Each structure stands twice: as C-alpha cells, then as structure tokens.
Amino acid sequence: MLASSGHRLGAEMARLLPAAIRHIGDRYGGDASGIWTDGSSGAAVARRFLAFDGVGPKIANMAVNILIRDFGIRLTAPMPDIAVDTHVLRVFERLGLLQLRARELNPEWPGELDWPAWHLGNRWCHTGRPPECGVCCMRSVCPKHGVLPDSTAGS
Ligand code: SF4
Numbered sequence: 001m002l003a004s005s006g007h008r009l010g011a012e013m014a015r016l017l018p019a020a021i022r023h024i025g026d027r028y029g030g031d032a033s034g035i036w037t038d039g040s041s042g043a044a045v046a047r048r049f050l051a052f053d054g055v056g057p058k059i060a061n062m063a064v065n066i067l068i069r070d071f072g073i074r075l076t077a078p079m080p081d082i083a084v085d086t087h088v089l090r091v092f093e094r095l096g097l098l099q100l101r102a103r104e105l106n107p108e109w110p111g112e113l114d115w116p117a118w119h120l121g122n123r124w125c126h127t128g129r130p131p132e133c134g135v136c137c138m139r140s141v142c143p144k145h146g147v148l149p150d151s152t153a154g155s
Helices: 010-028 032-036 042-050 059-070 086-095 101-107 110-123
Strands: none
Touching: 010 032, 042 059, 059 110, 086 101, 086 110, 101 110
C-alpha cells in the first residue's frame, strides 16, 4: 500500500517501515519509548535514531526536536542539532546566519531553531517564487542576502 501510495518515497518507505518495526522489536522490546528513555541526552536519542536503516543526521535531529517540542519529552544536554533541510538552509542564508552561528545563538538547544526557520521558509521565504519580504516577520532585521530588490512579493 505504501509502495503504491503515489508518494515519491513510497517504495522506499515500504521497505524501511518493516525494518524500523523489527529494529524497535529487537532493540527496545517493541516499546519505541525506549529510544528516549528517562535521563537520555538529546544527542544520545539522535544517535539511536541514526541506527534505523534509512535515517540520516537530518531526520535523526528532526525526530528528536519534534519529540521535545511537540511531545514534551524531557531530555538532557547535549541537545539535538539543527536539522538542515532546504527551507532551513535557504532562510539561514537569506538571514545571513551560518549554521555554526545559529548554534552559538542557542547552544542549549540548537535544534530549537529548526521549526522557526522552517516556518519562515514555508510561510514567507519561498523558493521557486519570490519571497514575501514586505510581510515577513523578519523584514526589519533580515539583510535579505541573495534576494534581488525587484524579486520580492508583498513589499
Ligand atoms: S525578510 Fe525576506 S529574505 Fe528575509 S526571511 Fe523574510 S522573506 Fe526571507
């Protein structure tokens, strides 16, 4: 069903999902919450996600950031890193933020910057069509690196 879902990664997901369920069974006795067991650091949980077939650093960090942000899972330092995807990378570049600088800004939890950057990219700082700098919440501080003056919408 996954393979024929039409999703661009459907066939791969159909292969990886059973492998992930087997991994949870073998490593965590069938209880996925063992991945983020009490007292774990964010980095340790990210490393545990990396042990899943098909999971790379971006997905591992993203999964941990979601656990903390959306599910209230409490983890200890070191916390997960920024999960850089195309939205995050584009917004960081236009804001003049290097990934390393972003880590300096929020060393307690660098990955906390993921969602705001992703949201900016999704809501205003588009790719494939002009960024909406005129209505973007970062307009007063953003240097708009790489954005041509006549290429913005909503200005
Ligand atoms: S002000 Fe423009 S370039 Fe800067 S983050 Fe917003 S949409 Fe992107």
